[in-house]
Amino acid sequence: xxxxFKNAKxxxxxxxxxxxxxxxxxxxxxxxxxxxxxxxxxxVSNLTCISNNAGVDDFGIGLMLHQKQVKKMISSYVxxxxxxxxxxxxxxxxxxxxxxxxxxxxxxxxxxxLPAIYTPAGVGTEVANxxxxxxxNGKDYLLEMAFDADFALVKAWKGDxxxxxxxxxxxxxxxxxxxxxxxxxxAEVEELLPAGELDPNEIHTPGIxxxxxxxxxxxxxxxxxxxxSK
Amino acid sequence: xxxxFKNAKxxxxxxxxxxxxxxxxxxxxxxxxxxxxxxxxxxVSNLTCISNNAGVDDFGIGLMLHQKQVKKMISSYVxxxxxxxxxxxxxxxxxxxxxxxxxxxxxxxxxxxLPAIYTPAGVGTEVANxxxxxxxNGKDYLLEMAFDADFALVKAWKGDxxxxxxxxxxxxxxxxxxxxxxxxxxAEVEELLPAGELDPNEIHTPGIxxxxxxxxxxxxxxxxxxxxSK
Amino acid sequence: xxxxxxxxxxxIAKELKDGYYVNLGIxxxxxxxxYIPEGMNVVLQSENGLLGMGPFPKEGMQDPDLINAxxxxxxxxxxxxxxxxxxxxxMIRSGKVNLTVLGxxxxxxxxxxxxxxxPGKMVKGMGGAMDLVASxxxxxxxxxxxxxxxxxxxxTQCALPLTGVSCVKKIVSDLAVLDVTEKGFKLLERxxxxxxxxxxxxxxxxxxxEGEIPEMIL
Amino acid sequence: xxxxxxxxxxxIAKELKDGYYVNLGIxxxxxxxxYIPEGMNVVLQSENGLLGMGPFPKEGMQDPDLINAxxxxxxxxxxxxxxxxxxxxxMIRSGKVNLTVLGxxxxxxxxxxxxxxxPGKMVKGMGGAMDLVASxxxxxxxxxxxxxxxxxxxxTQCALPLTGVSCVKKIVSDLAVLDVTEKGFKLLERxxxxxxxxxxxxxxxxxxxEGEIPEMIL
Numbered sequence: 001x002x003x004x005f006k007n008a009k010x011x012x013x014x015x016x017x018x019x020x021x022x023x024x025x026x027x028x029x030x031x032x033x034x035x036x037x038x039x040x041x042x043x044v045s046n047l048t049c050i051s052n053n054a055g056v057d058d059f060g061i062g063l064m065l066h067q068k069q070v071k072k073m074i075s076s077y078v079x080x081x082x083x084x085x086x087x088x089x090x091x092x093x094x095x096x097x098x099x100x101x102x103x104x105x106x107x108x109x110x111x112x113x114l115p116a117i118y119t120p121a122g123v124g125t126e127v128a129n130x131x132x133x134x135x136x137n138g139k140d141y142l143l144e145m146a147f148d149a150d151f152a153l154v155k156a157w158k159g160d161x162x163x164x165x166x167x168x169x170x171x172x173x174x175x176x177x178x179x180x181x182x183x184x185x186x187a188e189v190e191e192l193l194p195a196g197e198l199d200p201n202e203i204h205t206p207g208i209x210x211x212x213x214x215x216x217x218x219x220x221x222x223x224x225x226x227x228x229s230k
Numbered sequence: 231x232x233x234x235f236k237n238a239k240x241x242x243x244x245x246x247x248x249x250x251x252x253x254x255x256x257x258x259x260x261x262x263x264x265x266x267x268x269x270x271x272x273x274v275s276n277l278t279c280i281s282n283n284a285g286v287d288d289f290g291i292g293l294m295l296h297q298k299q300v301k302k303m304i305s306s307y308v309x310x311x312x313x314x315x316x317x318x319x320x321x322x323x324x325x326x327x328x329x330x331x332x333x334x335x336x337x338x339x340x341x342x343x344l345p346a347i348y349t350p351a352g353v354g355t356e357v358a359n360x361x362x363x364x365x366x367n368g369k370d371y372l373l374e375m376a377f378d379a380d381f382a383l384v385k386a387w388k389g390d391x392x393x394x395x396x397x398x399x400x401x402x403x404x405x406x407x408x409x410x411x412x413x414x415x416x417a418e419v420e421e422l423l424p425a426g427e428l429d430p431n432e433i434h435t436p437g438i439x440x441x442x443x444x445x446x447x448x449x450x451x452x453x454x455x456x457x458x459s460k
Numbered sequence: 461x462x463x464x465x466x467x468x469x470x471x472i473a474k475e476l477k478d479g480y481y482v483n484l485g486i487x488x489x490x491x492x493x494x495y496i497p498e499g500m501n502v503v504l505q506s507e508n509g510l511l512g513m514g515p516f517p518k519e520g521m522q523d524p525d526l527i528n529a530x531x532x533x534x535x536x537x538x539x540x541x542x543x544x545x546x547x548x549x550x551m552i553r554s555g556k557v558n559l560t561v562l563g564x565x566x567x568x569x570x571x572x573x574x575x576x577x578x579p580g581k582m583v584k585g586m587g588g589a590m591d592l593v594a595s596x597x598x599x600x601x602x603x604x605x606x607x608x609x610x611x612x613x614x615x616t617q618c619a620l621p622l623t624g625v626s627c628v629k630k631i632v633s634d635l636a637v638l639d640v641t642e643k644g645f646k647l648l649e650r651x652x653x654x655x656x657x658x659x660x661x662x663x664x665x666x667x668x669x670e671g672e673i674p675e676m677i678l
Numbered sequence: 679x680x681x682x683x684x685x686x687x688x689x690i691a692k693e694l695k696d697g698y699y700v701n702l703g704i705x706x707x708x709x710x711x712x713y714i715p716e717g718m719n720v721v722l723q724s725e726n727g728l729l730g731m732g733p734f735p736k737e738g739m740q741d742p743d744l745i746n747a748x749x750x751x752x753x754x755x756x757x758x759x760x761x762x763x764x765x766x767x768x769m770i771r772s773g774k775v776n777l778t779v780l781g782x783x784x785x786x787x788x789x790x791x792x793x794x795x796x797p798g799k800m801v802k803g804m805g806g807a808m809d810l811v812a813s814x815x816x817x818x819x820x821x822x823x824x825x826x827x828x829x830x831x832x833x834t835q836c837a838l839p840l841t842g843v844s845c846v847k848k849i850v851s852d853l854a855v856l857d858v859t860e861k862g863f864k865l866l867e868r869x870x871x872x873x874x875x876x877x878x879x880x881x882x883x884x885x886x887x888e889g890e891i892p893e894m895i896l
Binding site: 256257258259260282305306307308309315318319325327329330331332333334335337338349350351352353354355356357387397398399400401402403404405406407434451452453454455456457458459 | 724725726727728733734735736737740741742743744745746748749750751752760761762763764766767768770771790800801802803804805806807808809812813839840841842843844
Binding site: 027028029052076077089095100102107108122123125126127157167169173175177223224228 | 509510518523531533545585586621
């Protein structure tokens with residue numbers, strides 16, 4: 001049961017054309033930079049990508065968009081990306097927009113073995129089109145299905161050799177949810193430690209959800225919107 | 231916004247006859263000992279109690295059963311309690327048995343604003359009686375409703391003045407789930423710290439879910455089944 | 461005179477109460493944080509996974525692993541907590557967030573809100589807005605009363621695709637404070653120097669004006 | 679000769695594979711932990727919130743905040759993780775636990791299992807059993823082939839209230855190892871010295887016997 005891989009290239013080697021991949025991160029915060037770089041190098045295409053955002057023009061999933069590796073993007077907010085817009089308007093790229101909480105909860109549902117959830121988000125809007133609406137205690141909810149992703153690529157702060165993960169700050173975001181939802185989950189970490197080095201009370205993602213782990217390199221951790229106080 | 235109470239007596243003073251109360255803990259591990267002692271002293275009765283177990287004859291919820299304070303018990307396993315059995319067989323006590331994972335997930339659903347969940351547990355058994363069965367991807371699931379509890383009484387290891395909680399070991403169990411599910415959540419903690427003393431990455435229950443917090447006293451932490459290796 | 465965006469934020473801050481957990485949307489709502497009364501405990505929730513959002517960092521203190529829902533660098537405060545996005549929307553959906561403040565392109569007299577999509581224009585996505593408006597018990601909209609063409613944004617019915625239905629409880633615009641009631645927009649306060657007539661003329665949806673309408677106190 | 683409970687556990691341990699996450703029920707299944715082959719990585723899940731369950735503690739090392747699903751005091755191992763009960767059953771329901779071993783009062787030839795309730799007797803509750811049997815892809819039942827009266831517990835149809843339907847994949851009894859197939863119980867191995875005839879006579883449900891049936895190797 002060796003979960004440890006040398007690097008992103010080895011860990012992602014079997015990601016093939018046409019698969020569905022989840023990417024952790026919110027904006028550029030907590031994205032699996034090494035895995036994305038590997039996919040860009042592999043030029044694997046026709047991908048369905050589930051990610052809250054689609055990166056920016058020259059970073060994150062934006063790098064994959066530039067190479068037209070993405071067939072369909074499932075996100076809640078995609079507004080920072082000119083190439084994205086071009087491909088969308090030209091019809092080269094399919095986009096499915098999902099409320100952010102629905103996106104998060106559909107990931108959690110997959111990891112928790114819940115086939116579907118009921119959420120009030122989107123009732124009375126075009127998001128509800130074609131979906132079952134059901135009333136509980138006088139309030140309407142939409143039935144939304146758990147996700148089904150071939151791979152989940154997540155980025156953690158610390159990990160151990162059994163695949164246990166700890167995230168830092170708001171870089172946690174979708175990462176632990178997607179880690180639970182992938183059929184194969186690949187975690188890249190800033191620090192890879194021997195089993196026993198993490199406090200069992202402090203682990204966010206138990207290793208049972210993680211199939212592969214490697215120590216990432218050269219994290220840029222680009223800041224999208226630097227805002228300072230005087 | 232003062233959430234800090236002096237003790238269990240003050241924190242539970244407004245728990246009235248006939249309410250529904252959730253109790254954290256699994257067996258006798260992680261139970262809110264101080265809150266239970268206060269309810270025993272208050273002799274408040276006609277309670278509906280949601281708890282994975284019902285304590286033992288002379289500890290935990292067992293103490294409330296002895297005083298006939300419990301009208302209905304909602305649990306997954308109640309096997310360690312002779313008085314419980316007597317009241318059940320004599321018809322004095324109503325019991326609803328729920329699969330443990332369903333119990334846990336119905337608490338989580340309440341805390342997550344999900345009105346109901348679908349779970350496979352109990353399909354084809356008497357637990358399914360009267361419940362909606364629905365098939366997703368060829369597998370049958372039961373529709374189970376989120377809980378609706380007036381109070382949740384939980385026990386944490388450390389807490390801070392904003393109500394943030396950290397649990398220890400397997401004393402976590404149902405505590406963070408019920409903490410999210412109570413209309414009013416009362417947390418008793420072994421250590422009560424000023425805000426800022428807990429690492430924000432390590433908190434299990436955010437204070438937004440906790441209405442009252444107090445430092446518990448005289449924890450017995452009884453071991454139900456001491457098992458040693460040679 | 462119509463309020464500027466800072467004044468709108470300042471007026472909304474008067475709706476805060478001690479102990480509130482508050483989610484502030486991008487734009488004017490974010491500015492509300494600057495006007496929280498001294499000594500009042502208000503905890504800001506950022507839906508990307510933070511409770512207890514602090515001010516923007518000083519130069520050199522920014523942390524790329526610490527941003528808000530607008531992707532701005534921020535800081536924590538004593539008692540802050542991080543959590544994942546599912547728990548974040550869990551606390552939103554379960555009504556634990558006491559107040560949500562967000563912007564709008566249009567609001568209808570029934571409390572419907574449109575703030576995510578303009579047909580024919582690039583769609584950026586709804587982010588967390590649909591979850592927030594569908595869940596919050598208490599939603600205040602911060603908005604301009606009219607669009608740049610001078611047309612009312614307080615309508616009988618929204619023309620733009622909806623973000624949520626029957627959810628807005630109160631509006632603070634550059635001209636007025638209004639409650640959304642069963643019968644329509646109820647005028648509560650006027651911006652200093654703005655007349656009731658001007659508000660009437662710039663409100664397309666049903667407007668209820670009863671008695672004297674006081675000027676806002678900022 | 680029929681196996682004792684330790685031998686049943688030992689035989690079940692042969693079904694373990696490197697890298698397996700395993701949930702062991704109360705009773706005989708718990709004993710399986712003692713027979714995990716040296717050098718094999720098997721992680722034990724305890725549904726009250728622990729992955730990586732270690733042995734029972736030495737005297738004086740017990741921690742009341744550290745118990746297993748049988749409420750026994752236990753220990754952790756390097757790499758152990760604690761989590762809440764919802765996540766625990768989350769990993770069970772989502773099929774991340776590779777093998778579940780539990781006891782049974784009755785199993786039917788269709789793989790139905792009854793192990794939680796005897797009508798007329800005090801009902802203790804199903805605990806996590808219904809979640810486990812409804813979720814696990816791979817369930818092995820550890821049981822006696824017959825009840826104390828000598829009546830078969832491997833039946834055409836369970837008489838007791840069910841815990842789950844069509845879920846048991848394999849049975850290791852004191853007499854035999856059997857697969858549950860679409861056509862019924864398929865005999866795979868005999869306990870040392872136990873004849874096929876004895877197994878046939880003690881199996882009420884449909885039993886498939888094909889070719890030579892080897893003795894178990896323990």
